[in-house]
Amino acid sequence: MSDTGVTVKKSEDFSEWYTEVILKSELADYAPVKGCMIIREDAYAMWEKIQEIFNKKIRATGHRNVYFPMFIPEGFLKKESEHFAGFVPEVAWITQGGDTPLEEKLAVRPTSETIMYATFAKWIRSWRDLPVKINQWCNIVRWETKATKLFLRTREFLWQEGHTAHATSEEAEKEVMDILQEYKDVMESYLAIPVLIGVKSDSEKFAGAHYTTALEAMMPDGKALQMGTSHNLGQNFAHVFDIKFIGEDEKEHYVWQTSWGITTRLIGAVVMVHGDDKGLVLPPKVAPVQVVIVPIPYKGADSTAITAKAKETAAKLKAKNLSVVVDDREEYTPGWKFNQWELKGVPVRIEIGPRDLKQQQVTVARRDTYQKTTVKEDEAADAVEKLLEEIQSNLYNRAKKALDEKITPVQNYSEFADALKEKGGFIKASWCGNPECESKIKDETGATIRVLPFQQESIAANCVYCGQQAKKTVYFARSY
Amino acid sequence: MSDTGVTVKKSEDFSEWYTEVILKSELADYAPVKGCMIIREDAYAMWEKIQEIFNKKIRATGHRNVYFPMFIPEGFLKKESEHFAGFVPEVAWITQGGDTPLEEKLAVRPTSETIMYATFAKWIRSWRDLPVKINQWCNIVRWETKATKLFLRTREFLWQEGHTAHATSEEAEKEVMDILQEYKDVMESYLAIPVLIGVKSDSEKFAGAHYTTALEAMMPDGKALQMGTSHNLGQNFAHVFDIKFIGEDEKEHYVWQTSWGITTRLIGAVVMVHGDDKGLVLPPKVAPVQVVIVPIPYKGADSTAITAKAKETAAKLKAKNLSVVVDDREEYTPGWKFNQWELKGVPVRIEIGPRDLKQQQVTVARRDTYQKTTVKEDEAADAVEKLLEEIQSNLYNRAKKALDEKITPVQNYSEFADALKEKGGFIKASWCGNPECESKIKDETGATIRVLPFQQESIAANCVYCGQQAKKTVYFARSY
Numbered sequence: 001m002s003d004t005g006v007t008v009k010k011s012e013d014f015s016e017w018y019t020e021v022i023l024k025s026e027l028a029d030y031a032p033v034k035g036c037m038i039i040r041e042d043a044y045a046m047w048e049k050i051q052e053i054f055n056k057k058i059r060a061t062g063h064r065n066v067y068f069p070m071f072i073p074e075g076f077l078k079k080e081s082e083h084f085a086g087f088v089p090e091v092a093w094i095t096q097g098g099d100t101p102l103e104e105k106l107a108v109r110p111t112s113e114t115i116m117y118a119t120f121a122k123w124i125r126s127w128r129d130l131p132v133k134i135n136q137w138c139n140i141v142r143w144e145t146k147a148t149k150l151f152l153r154t155r156e157f158l159w160q161e162g163h164t165a166h167a168t169s170e171e172a173e174k175e176v177m178d179i180l181q182e183y184k185d186v187m188e189s190y191l192a193i194p195v196l197i198g199v200k201s202d203s204e205k206f207a208g209a210h211y212t213t214a215l216e217a218m219m220p221d222g223k224a225l226q227m228g229t230s231h232n233l234g235q236n237f238a239h240v241f242d243i244k245f246i247g248e249d250e251k252e253h254y255v256w257q258t259s260w261g262i263t264t265r266l267i268g269a270v271v272m273v274h275g276d277d278k279g280l281v282l283p284p285k286v287a288p289v290q291v292v293i294v295p296i297p298y299k300g301a302d303s304t305a306i307t308a309k310a311k312e313t314a315a316k317l318k319a320k321n322l323s324v325v326v327d328d329r330e331e332y333t334p335g336w337k338f339n340q341w342e343l344k345g346v347p348v349r350i351e352i353g354p355r356d357l358k359q360q361q362v363t364v365a366r367r368d369t370y371q372k373t374t375v376k377e378d379e380a381a382d383a384v385e386k387l388l389e390e391i392q393s394n395l396y397n398r399a400k401k402a403l404d405e406k407i408t409p410v411q412n413y414s415e416f417a418d419a420l421k422e423k424g425g426f427i428k429a430s431w432c433g434n435p436e437c438e439s440k441i442k443d444e445t446g447a448t449i450r451v452l453p454f455q456q457e458s459i460a461a462n463c464v465y466c467g468q469q470a471k472k473t474v475y476f477a478r479s480y
Numbered sequence: 481m482s483d484t485g486v487t488v489k490k491s492e493d494f495s496e497w498y499t500e501v502i503l504k505s506e507l508a509d510y511a512p513v514k515g516c517m518i519i520r521e522d523a524y525a526m527w528e529k530i531q532e533i534f535n536k537k538i539r540a541t542g543h544r545n546v547y548f549p550m551f552i553p554e555g556f557l558k559k560e561s562e563h564f565a566g567f568v569p570e571v572a573w574i575t576q577g578g579d580t581p582l583e584e585k586l587a588v589r590p591t592s593e594t595i596m597y598a599t600f601a602k603w604i605r606s607w608r609d610l611p612v613k614i615n616q617w618c619n620i621v622r623w624e625t626k627a628t629k630l631f632l633r634t635r636e637f638l639w640q641e642g643h644t645a646h647a648t649s650e651e652a653e654k655e656v657m658d659i660l661q662e663y664k665d666v667m668e669s670y671l672a673i674p675v676l677i678g679v680k681s682d683s684e685k686f687a688g689a690h691y692t693t694a695l696e697a698m699m700p701d702g703k704a705l706q707m708g709t710s711h712n713l714g715q716n717f718a719h720v721f722d723i724k725f726i727g728e729d730e731k732e733h734y735v736w737q738t739s740w741g742i743t744t745r746l747i748g749a750v751v752m753v754h755g756d757d758k759g760l761v762l763p764p765k766v767a768p769v770q771v772v773i774v775p776i777p778y779k780g781a782d783s784t785a786i787t788a789k790a791k792e793t794a795a796k797l798k799a800k801n802l803s804v805v806v807d808d809r810e811e812y813t814p815g816w817k818f819n820q821w822e823l824k825g826v827p828v829r830i831e832i833g834p835r836d837l838k839q840q841q842v843t844v845a846r847r848d849t850y851q852k853t854t855v856k857e858d859e860a861a862d863a864v865e866k867l868l869e870e871i872q873s874n875l876y877n878r879a880k881k882a883l884d885e886k887i888t889p890v891q892n893y894s895e896f897a898d899a900l901k902e903k904g905g906f907i908k909a910s911w912c913g914n915p916e917c918e919s920k921i922k923d924e925t926g927a928t929i930r931v932l933p934f935q936q937e938s939i940a941a942n943c944v945y946c947g948q949q950a951k952k953t954v955y956f957a958r959s960y
Contacts, residue, residue, distance in 0.1 A: 032556065032598045033586065036549035041614070044545050065524050069516035069636050070619055076512065089578045094588065096573040097623035097635075106513065108574065108588075118512045128811060134521070139550055139619065143577035155577075156549050331608060 005339055009277050014221040021271060022150050025280045025343050035148050035155035042344065043151075043267050045288035047158060050266060051137060053190055054160065057182045063133040063162060068116055070138070071106040076114040080240045083113065086207020090142040092155070108141040113208065113233075113259060116163050117241040124255060126246045127167055133175075135162040140263070151268030152225070152480050159263035165243060165255040169234075172256035176232045179260045180213050183228040191266060192283040192395040193217050193273050194403045195227055196426065196475055198451030203435050206259075210234030216450045216475070218403045219272045222424020224450050224477035227269060230260035273399050274368075280345025281367050283395050284388040291317055291324045291384060292341045296334045296353035309377075310352050313362060316381040322388070342367060347391050348384055368394050407475075411460045416476070420445055426477045430470030432463035441465055447476040485819055489757050494701040501751060502630050505760045505823050515628050515635035522824065523631075523747050525768035527638065530746060531617060533670055533766075534640065537662045543613040543642060548596055550618070551586040556594040560720045563593065566687020570622040572635070588621040593688065593713075593739060596643050597721040604735060606726045607647055613655075615642040620743070631748030632705070632960050639743035645723060645735040649714075652736035656712045659740045660693050663708040671746060672763040672875035673697050673753050674883045675707055676906065676955055678931030683915050686739075690714030696930040696955070698883045699752045702904020704930050704957035707749060710740035753879050754848075760825025761847055763875050764868040771797055771804045771864060772821045776814045776833035789857075790832050793842060796861040802868070822847060827871045828864055848874050887955075891940045896956070900925055906957045910950035912943035921945055927956040 006024060008017040022028050027043040039047065055065070071094060078084045087110045094106040109115070120132060137160045144155055151157075162179065166172045180197055187193045195215040205212035209231040216224050237243070238254040247253050274281040284290050295310040297303030310326045317324045325346075327337050334351070341349055351363040362380050365372045368391050375383045406425030410416045419427050427447065431437060441464075442448050452474050463470050486504060488497040502508050507523040519527065535545070551574065558564045567590045574586040589595070600612060617640045624635055631637075642659065646652045660677055667673045675695040685692035689711040696704045717723070718734040727733050754761040764770050775790040777783030790806045797804045805826075807817050814831070821829055831843040842860050845852045848871050855863045886905030890896045899907050907927065911917065921944075922928050932954050943950050 029599065029602075031549045032595065033549050033551045033553055036551060038549065038599060039547040041544040041546055044547055047547075048545065064521040065528065066521055067519040067524055067527075067619075067638060069511045069513050069518065070621075071513045071516060071636065073513055091578065092574050093576040094572050095575045096585075098569045098571065098625070105576075115512065119509065119518060122509075139547075141550075145578070156551065158547060 005343060006277060006279050010220065010275065017275075017277075018268075018272060019150060021275050021279050021343075025345065027267065027271070027280070028150050030150075035144060037148070037150055037154045039158070039264065042288045043264075046267055046270070046282075046286050047264055049286045049288075050186065050190070050262070051160070053186055054182070054262070057185075058133075058135055058162065061133075061178065062131075063135050063164075065136060066134045067136050067138065068112055068119070070109050072109055072112075072115045073104050073106055075104065076118055077107050079114060080208045080237060083208035087111065087142075090144060092141045092143050109138075110140060110142050111259075111261075112136070112138075112161055113163070113237055114241075117237045117243060117257070120165055120255070121241050121243045124165060124243055124245050127248050130165060130167045130245060130255065131171065131175075132165040133162075134164070135160055149268075149480070151271070152265050157264050159261050161259060161261045164258045165238075166257070167245065167247065167253070167255070169256045172232060172234075172258050175258045176213055176230045176260070179258070180215065180230045183215055183230065183260075183262060186262070187215060187217070187227055187266070188396065190283065190285045191270055192285075192392060192399060193227070193269055194396065194400045196403075196451055196453065198453040198475070200229075200451060201435070201438055201449040201474070203438060204449060206231045208233065208236055209259075210236060214451055216426075216477070216479075217269055217273065218406045218425060218477070219269070219480070220402065222406060222478070224426065224479040225265070225269050225272070226450070226479065227266060228260070228262040231258060233257040233259060273402075274395050275345070278339070279343035281395065282345035282347060284347045284392045287345065287347050288323065289325050289344070289346050290322050290388060291348045291350060292337075292346045293324065293326045293350045293352065294334055294337050294341075295326070295328050296351055298354050302354075302357075306352055306354065306357055309357055310350075313350060313352065313377070313380055317384060320381055320385055322385065348387055350380070350384070366391055368398075409459050410464060413464055416441075416464055417445065420447055420476075420478070424478060426450065426475045428459055428473065428475055429464035430458070430460040430462065431472050431474045432466055432468045433471040434463070434466065434468075437463055437465035441476065446478045448479060450475045450477050450479060485823060486757060486759050490700065490755065497755075497757075498748075498752060499630060501755050501759050501823075505825065507747065507751070507760070508630050510630075515624060517628070517630055517634045519638070519744065522768045523744075526747055526750070526762075526766050527744055529766045529768075530666065530670070530742070531640070533666055534662070534742070537665075538613075538615055538642065541613075541658065543615050543644075546614045546616050547618065548592055548599070548616060550589050552589055552592075552595045553584050553586060555584065556598055557587050559594060560688045560717060563688035567591065567622075570624060572621045572623050589618075590620060590622050591739075591741075592616070592618075592641055593643070593717055594721075597717045597723060597737070600645055600735070601721050601723045604645060604723055604725050607728050610645060610647045610725060610735065611651065611655075612645040613642075614644070615640055629748070629960070631751070632745050637744050639741050641739060641741045644738045645718075646737070647725065647727065647733070647735070649736045652712060652714075652738050655738045656693055656710045656740070659738070660695065660710045663695055663710065663740075663742060666742070667695060667697070667707055667746070668876065670763065670765045671750055672765075672872060672879060673707070673749055674876065674880045676931055676933065678933040678955070680709075680931060681915070681918060681929040681954070683918060684929060686711045688713065688716055689739075690716060694931055696906075696957070696959075697749055697753065698886045698905060698957075699749070699960070700882065702886060702958070704906065704959040705745070705749050705752070706930070706959065707746060708740070708742040711738060713737040713739060753882075754875050755825070758819070759823035761875065762825035762827060764827045764872045767825065767827055768803065769805050769824070769826050770802050770868060771828045771830060772817075772826045773804065773806045773830045773832065774814055774817050774821075775806070775808050776831055778834050782834075782837075786832055786834065786837055789837055790830075793830060793832065793857070793860055797864060800861055800865050802865065828867055830860070830864070846871055848878075889939050890944060893944055896921075896944055897925065900927055900956075900958070904958060906930065906955045908939055908953065908955055909944040910938070910940040910942065911952050911954045912946055912948040913951040914943070914946065914948070917943055917945035921956065926958045928959060930955045930957050930959060
C-alpha cells in the first residue's frame with residue numbers, strides 16, 4: 001500500500017492505528033500549539049451534522065441558542081466551591097490585555113455555569129420567566145496535562161452546553177432525562193454507536209451537580225468512552241447565585257437547574273468504533289460524502305460517455321438529497337481513488353466502466369463489508385438509498401454485538417480482575433455503595449464506575465470488593 | 481408607555497436609543513465581565529440565519545468549514561511584522577495553565593492568519609493541493625480599550641473568517657471580488673442594508689494585506705459602519721510562512737492568498753438602520769419570528785373559537801415555511817402584546833378578534849409602516865407572504881434613500897467641513913493620494929477614507945485638502 005494508506009492494523013496497535021487513520025484521512029491535524037488540534041473539513045462537516053440533528057431536537061422542545069462570553073472572572077468561578085475545586089486545576093488564565101496586566105485574572109471557560117447563572121439571577125423574576133431553556137455551541141478550554149489524544153483529549157475542544165432553570169424539581173428531573181434520551185438517539189440512530197446510560201457515582205459526578213447522568217460507549221480496545229452527560233444541578237447553583245422567582249403562590253422560590261453537553265469527542269468515537277484497517281468507516285447519516293462515483297476509463301473506451309453517465313447518476317442521487325462526489329480527476333488512477341475514498345470512509349462507492357456502460361448498469365461497493373454488486377442503471381438511485389440504510393443498520397448492529405460481548409457480569413473480585421485483564425470492557429458488578437470500595441478498585445485496577453444503570457438487576461448479594469451487603473449494580477470499566 | 485417600552489427617541493439621542501432598544505428587546509445583554517456581551521436568543525437566531533445564508537453561498541463555490549485552535553503562540557504572531565504591530569496592542573494573553581506559568585505566552589486569536597498559514601505550509605505541496613478554500617465560524621478577541629458598544633465594539637465577538645490559497649494572482653484577485661459581491665448580497669438582499677464598496681487606502685488596510693476591499697454602510701447618525709472586509713494578501717504571508725507549491729511547470733512557486741470576514745456587528749447595523757421609536761424593525765428574511773398572531777378575546781365572545789382560528793392561521797403560514805408564533809398567553813393583554821412584539825421587531829402582526837371571526841377575515845398590521853388592513857381568511861397566507869416581501873423591499877428602499885441623502889460630493893475643504901458638520905454622512909471628494917492629506921483630514925475632522933470606489937468618477941481636479949492634482953475619488957466619513 002502506498003504511503004498515503006493506513007500502515008497499522010487496528011487489532012495490532014489500536015492507539016497508533018487511531019492516530020494514523022485520523023491524520024491520513026485528513027479528519028484532523030496536530031496544531032502548531034501544544035495540546036490543541038485542527039478540526040479539518042470532513043470532521044467539521046460531521047460536527048455540523050451533529051449540530052443540525054441536535055438543534056432540531058432541542059428547538060422542538062423549546063430550547064434556544066445563545067452565546068455567552070468566553071471569559072469568566074476568577075471570583076465567579078470561586079463562588080461555588082466544589083465547582084471551583086473541580087475545574088481550577090485545568091483553567092487557562094488570561095492575565096494581560098494588550099500591554100496591561102488585568103486587575104482580576106480571567107478564566108477561559110472550562111464550562112459556563114457560573115457566568116450564565118450570574119445572569120440568570122438578573123433575568124428571572126417571576127414564574128412567568130420560567131422555564132429558561134438555552135444552549136450554546138462554543139469552544140471550551142481545559143488545560144490538560146496528560147498526553148493529547150486527537151478528539152478525545154485536547155486543551156481546546158468544541159461542544160454544546162445546555163442550561164435550564166425550572167420552577168419545580170420534577171420539571172428539572174424530566175429535563176435531565178429527556179435530554180439524556182435525545183443524546184442516546186443522536187449516538188445510536190445517527191452515529192450508530194450503542195451506549196449504556198445511567199447515573200454517575202458521587203465521586204464521578206460533575207463538580208457542583210446534585211447528580212450526573214451519562215452515556216458510555218465501549219471502544220474496541222476495551223476502554224469505555226464517556227459520550228455525554230446530563231446533570232441535575234438541583235438548587236445548588238441557585239443558592240450560590242441567588243436565582244429566585246416569585247411563584248404563582250406569590251412566594252419566593254429558588255429555581256431548579258440542569259446542564260448538559262456533548263463534545264467533538266463524538267467524532268473520535270465514530271473513528272474508533274467503526275473504522276477498519278483501510279481507514280474510516282462513516283455512518284451514512286453523518287458522512288459528509290455518502291456516495292463517491294468513480295468513472296473507470298479503460299484504454300480505447302469512450303471516457304466522455306463514462307463521465308457523462310457518472311454525472312447523470314450523481315444527479316439522480318442528489319435528487320434524493322444524498323451527498324455525492326464524482327471523482328473524475330485525471331491525475332489519479334481508479335485504484336488510487338478507491339483507496340483514498342475507502343480511507344475517508346465514504347459509505348458507498350459506485351464504479352462505472354465500459355462494461356457497466358454497455359450493460360446499462362453500475363457497480364456498487366459498500367464500505368462496511370466491501371461487498372460489490374451490479375445494479376441496473378435505472379434502479380441505481382433507489383438501490384443506493386436502500387443500501388445506505390442497510391449500512392447504517394449494519395454498523396449499529398456490529399457495534400451493538402461488540403458492546404454486548406464486552407459486558408461481563410462478575411460475582412467476585414477475582415472474576416472482576418480476570419475479566420478486566422482478559423478483555424477489558426464493562427464489568428457488571430454489585431457494589432455496597434461505599435466510595436472507599438470504589439476508590440480501592442480504581443487504585444488496584446484502574447477501573448472506575450462508569451454508570452449505575454437505571455434498570456437495576458441483582459448480580460450478586462454482596463459487594464464485589466468488600467463482601468458487605470450490596471446495594472447497587474454498576475458498570476465498571478477502564479476509560480478514556 | 482410602560483417601563484418595558486423604549487423611552488428614548490431615535491432622533492433625539494441615537495446612542496442611548498440604540499442601547500435601550502437592544503436591552504429591552506432582549507437582543508443582547510451586558511455580561512458580568514467588562515467589555516463583553518451576551519448574545520441572546522433572537523440575536524443569535526439572526527446570526528444563525530446569516531450563517532445559513534453565507535454557508536450556502538460559499539459551499540456552492542467549493543469552500544469548506546474547519547476549526548483551528550484559538551491559541552496562537554506569540555512567536556507566530558510576530559512572524560509578519562506589520563501584522564504583529566497591527567494586532568499586538570489589543571491581544572489578550574494567556575500566561576498560565578492551571579497553576580503553571582506558560583513558557584511562551586499564547587495570544588487568544590485576534591484573527592487566524594498566522595496559525596492557519598503555518599499549517600498551510602505543511603498541507604500544500606503541489607498544484608494538485610490548490611486552491612485551498614476554507615472558512616471558520618468562531619469567537620475572536622480584541623482587547624478594546626475604548627468604551628464598549630453592544631455588537632459594534634466588544635472585547636469578544638463572533639465572526640467568520642475565510643482563508644484561501646491559490647496558484648495564481650488572478651485567481652486570488654477573483655476570489656477577493658467574488659466574496660465581496662457575496663457579502664454585498666448578504667447585506668443588501670437579506671439585511672436590507674445598502675453598502676458602498678471599494679478599496680481601503682493603505683493606512684486603513686488590514687495589517688499584512690496587499691490591499692483590502694470593504695463594504696461600508698451609513699448609520700442614521702451620519703457615521704459609517706464597516707460591514708465586512710475581503711483582503712488580497714498577495715504573497716506576503718506566503719513568503720513569511722514559506723507556503724510553496726510545485727506547479728504544473730514542475731517549478732516552485734509561492735501561493736497567492738486571500739482572507740475575508742463578517743462579524744456579529746451586522747446585527748448592530750440592522751438595529752441602527754431599521755429600528756424606530758417603538759423598537760426593532762427586523763427584515764423578514766432574517767427575522768427569527770416573521771409573523772405573530774394575537775388572538776383578541778373580548779368579553780362575552782367565544783375565546784376558544786378565536787384561539788382555534790389563530791392556530792389554524794398559524795398552520796397555514798407554517799406550511800409556507802414562515803416562522804410564526806401564536807401569542808395566546810392569558811397573563812398579558814393584547815395591548816401589552818402589541819407593544820412587546822413591536823419592540824421585538826416582528827415584521828407582521830395578525831390580530832384575530834370576534835369581528836374578524838364573524839367576518840371570516842384577519843387583521844394584518846405591518847411593523848415597518850404600522851399600516852393595518854383586513855384580509856379574507858382564505859387569502860391570508862398568500863397575502864402575508866407577499867406582504868413580507870414588500871416589507872423586505874420597503875426596508876431596503878428606505879435605507880437606500882437615507883444612504884443616498886447622506887452622500888455629499890464636495891469641491892473643496894470648506895464644503896467638506898460644512899457637509900460633515902451639517903449632516904455627517906459620506907463625503908465624496910477628490911484626493912491626491914498622499915497619506916499626509918488623509919492623516920491631516922482625520923486629525924482635523926475625525927473623518928477617514930472609508931473606501932476608494934471601484935467605479936471612479938471625477939469630482940474635482942484637485943485634492944480636497946492640499947489642492948494638488950487629484951488622483952482618486954474617495955468617500956470620507958466619521959465612523960464607528
